[in-house]
Amino acid sequence: MVDEVRLLRAGEEVVDALARTAWSVLAEPGDGVAGALIQTLGAEEALRYAIDGTQRDGAVDALLDTADARVRHAVAEGRRRWVPRVEVRAVRDALRGAREVGAQLLLPGDDLWPHALDDLGANAPIALWVRGDPSCMMVTPRVALVGARASSGYGDHVAAEIAGDLAASGALIVSGAAYGIDGAAHRAALGVGGGTVAFLAGGVDRAYPAGHHGLLKQIAEEGAVLSELPCGAAPTKWRFLARNRLIAALGDATVVVEAGWRSGSLNTAGHAASLGRPLGAVPGSVTSASSAGCHRLLREYDAVCVTSAADVRELCGLAAGVVPTAEGVDPERVRVLDALGGRTSLPTVEIARRSGLSTERVLSHLGLLELEGLVHPVGGGWRRTPV
Structure with a gap:
């Protein structure tokens, strides 16, 4: 052994x-x-x-x-x-199963371990079984796109448009390989030659759902298929819910494209919110039951209304000129920019209060942002530079 x-x-x-x-x-x-x-x-x-x-x-x-x-x-x-x-x-059996399908064992501390998962604390995965190239998870931004299994044509279209646009510009699409929105997001990313990863609720040697056997094979060849469960493990209802926390944790932002009132996608959204990840939701018809969950997120959970890939980039902080670091989008830069207004200038002390950062850290970021032309001083305060 x-x-x-x-x-x-x-x-x-x-x-x-x-x-x-x-x-x-x-x-x-x-x-x-x-x-x-x-x-x-x-x-x-x-x-x-x-x-x-x-x-x-x-x-x-x-x-x-x-x-x-x-x-x-x-x-x-x-x-x-x-x-x-x-x-x-x-x-x-787990080890032999992994060897038979060419899976590798990824451990905390490895160079390619996705440190975003460490934000889960004691609930972080003990290890990850991977089919494919784990280095694709080092890409930023990483966007979790999830939604209903019984999606509508509208939901599939929007998911594909957003995922394809993001993947074509270098973003990594993270999802769960389920029917519906997940599958549409993965296919769109692959279709433009972009990166995508799928987290499974069973072993990486078991294609689930079975109808996505070919899709999962392609994801493993061009991206990565991952699970914290060993090869041979069967997917169960509880494991799907537990799997959702990994999708939310790996994403720099989570977007729910279409979801019913009690959709499992809301569970992913809840994990994203608890981790402090930006959360977006795509609106639908007010008479559509398959969009009721998205409307609930917008109304009750302060989700951002998302209608395009540009909205998602802004959700990740990219549209505001936030530069990704090796570990992802710099959260302090996001907080400083979020605290600033575009119409009125704010003194440094007020920016520090709004962002929750020290005055010294705020000044440090403001200096760099000014050099990049993203902010400028006005009357003893600071404001964003109009785009």
């Missing part, structure tokens, strides 16, 4: 990789107790304790002695979830 891990990890240190492979079998996606234990103890030590309760140097006892009753109960309950899944064959 160690040899199989070495094949996947190209000769790198395998202990952590093997431990995280085992964790991907033991823990369901988004298991915050497992995530917290791994963050505190490391994958190997946490696995040792999860399986048989043993530990080195009393690390777990020291941790639990200082924890409150709720934490101790959560860890004990976690072990009751994990122990029934302890099976060496399951780990071996």
